[in-house]
Amino acid sequence: MEQIQAVLPEWVEASRRLTERGKVAAYIPELAKAPKNALGVFIVNMEGDSVSAGDCGLKFTLQSISKVFTLILALMDHGEQTIFSKVGMEPTGENFNSMIKLELVRPGIPFNPFINAGAITISSLIRGDGPIEKSARILQFFRHLASNDTLDYDLDVYRSESETGFLNRSLAYYLKENRVLNAEEDVEDLLAVYFRHCAVKVTCGDLGRMALVLAGDGVDPLTGKAMIPRRHVQIAKTFMTTCGMYNASGEFAIHVGLPAKSGVSGGILSIVPGRYGIGVLGPALNDKGNSVAGVDLLRRLSHAFDWSLF
């Protein structure tokens, strides 16, 4: 940890320069308010020692990072056979909100649980009596994983996405037409669950702490508590490696070589299996939609400390 701490502040400042080249997401209007030049990182090891640098105190919404944990909750609710009858296991090579392959490839189930069509389908599989109970179960699960009972929604971001998320609505109706979603599924209720879990507000510290449970294969190393079956962590880590950074996942595997998941608010959750949980925030995104400075910082760290799995 001392070795990492010794270089971290300087590397954050070096990577921060790249934020000038990126753009803050604006298709959810509320996200456009994020500070473009921010960059923060938090790294925690299996003993609970942590290091951090940059703008670590900033709060941001999980967005697509939440998909890792809703996938896990759905797997815990139903088992892998049911889940993989509804979503596939392959990267798409398309944008996360694209619907093109749903029509082109049969059967018309979403290619994987991390594209929006897949994550909306996963939200429909969370157990609970109605959208309020489903959302409450999801939030409770996130709070457990982060060891933080104060995690909550950013309601401004939630409303902003709910008022403008017409593409996600289209995806959901298309899935319903194709019977990937049940006939009795109410699309507005379902999207309320989906938009809510995307709008859970965290810091880099929360992200790192959630990641640590994945680094421990589902056992929280700091409490010794078994939180997720190992097999479900294995599935989540595999998707993080193959699809976690959208259609730049191959490039990220070459340059960084770690399981990771990014979100449009500029967060990246990553792990060094068995060693570290990592949370990064850098709202300026590159043309693939990943935090431009965040990816650069992870690349520096991975190279220097030989973290690549490959």
Ligand SMILES: NC(=O)CC[C@H](N)C(=O)O
């Ligand atoms: N890539 C993302 O982070 C997308 C999440 C966002 N809530 C959406 O559905 O568009």
